[in-house]
Amino acid sequence: MTLPLPLGSFPFPILYYHRVAPGVDPRTGVTPERFRRQMAILASLGYRGVTLREALALAAGQREIPGPLPIVLTFDDGYLDNYDHAAPILGELGFRATIYFVAERMGGRVDWTGDPLWGGHPLMDPGKARELVEMGFEAGSHTLTHPDLARLPEAEARREIAESRPRLSDLLSAPVTTFCYPYGSFLPIHAGMVREAGYSAARTVRRYRLGRPEDLMTLACRPVSGRMGLGRFALTAAAYRMLFPLRSSGGKRLRPERGESL
Numbered sequence: 001m002t003l004p005l006p007l008g009s010f011p012f013p014i015l016y017y018h019r020v021a022p023g024v025d026p027r028t029g030v031t032p033e034r035f036r037r038q039m040a041i042l043a044s045l046g047y048r049g050v051t052l053r054e055a056l057a058l059a060a061g062q063r064e065i066p067g068p069l070p071i072v073l074t075f076d077d078g079y080l081d082n083y084d085h086a087a088p089i090l091g092e093l094g095f096r097a098t099i100y101f102v103a104e105r106m107g108g109r110v111d112w113t114g115d116p117l118w119g120g121h122p123l124m125d126p127g128k129a130r131e132l133v134e135m136g137f138e139a140g141s142h143t144l145t146h147p148d149l150a151r152l153p154e155a156e157a158r159r160e161i162a163e164s165r166p167r168l169s170d171l172l173s174a175p176v177t178t179f180c181y182p183y184g185s186f187l188p189i190h191a192g193m194v195r196e197a198g199y200s201a202a203r204t205v206r207r208y209r210l211g212r213p214e215d216l217m218t219l220a221c222r223p224v225s226g227r228m229g230l231g232r233f234a235l236t237a238a239a240y241r242m243l244f245p246l247r248s249s250g251g252k253r254l255r256p257e258r259g260e261s262l
């Protein structure tokens with residue numbers, strides 16, 4: 001298919017997950033069975049799950065996208081269950097994904113919140129993360145310690161953003177080129193810090209709004225939790241199949257409805 005790609009836009013949808021585990025609380029993730037069905041839906045709609053880095057390369061370098069339409073799959077925090085349950089399902093379909101790791105917490109447990117819903121869950125260690133990187137998964141940065149950047153002094157925020165990049169790169173023997181804001185919390189100054197630190201893009205937790213142009217340092221996405229039914233997942237993915245190429249072609253037929261959430 002041909003996608004006319006205007007400069008400064010990012011024409012592919014991004015999904016955003018946390019955990020994938022049996023019996024997971026639906027507010028924090030999906031079960032492996034549900035995840036498998038969701039990925040099968042994407043494949044049947046003509047999508048291929050890709051990393052953010054691959055999608056950026058496709059958007060920057062080519063107007064002709066070969067084969068299935070890329071859909072970016074992202075996972076926040078680097079849960080061990082992503083390795084145990086999500087990666088094998090993605091591997092079976094030839095899909096890949098970007099996982100955002102917290103550099104100083106790898107191999108440990110979630111300690112950045114006292115909320116029992118999220119706290120204490122085991123995080124992937126560098127060895128397992130390296131295995132995924134060798135399979136073609138992308139390791140992105142989710143800072144050093146998962147702070148709320150908007151509440152940090154400027155120098156601290158800069159350190160969390162900038163130092164996590166070489167730290168993860170050393171741990172995983174891989175380039176780290178994309179970033180994700182913890183809690184989706186950031187100020188405009190932080191987007192500048194992300195750019196200055198050498199990242200090529202960053203994902204927020206902001207949901208897509210029709211007609212809003214995409215800034216690579218504050219990319220929007222569609223969060224997926226266990227509360228999203230399969231029917232809604234399929235409808236959303238089918239809608240993106242139509243909307244994203246339309247939007248990237250200049251949006252003449254797609255009148256922006258400001259504030260309308262997808």
Ligand SMILES: [Zn+2]
Pocket residue numbers: 076077142146182183
């Ligand atoms: Zn996070």
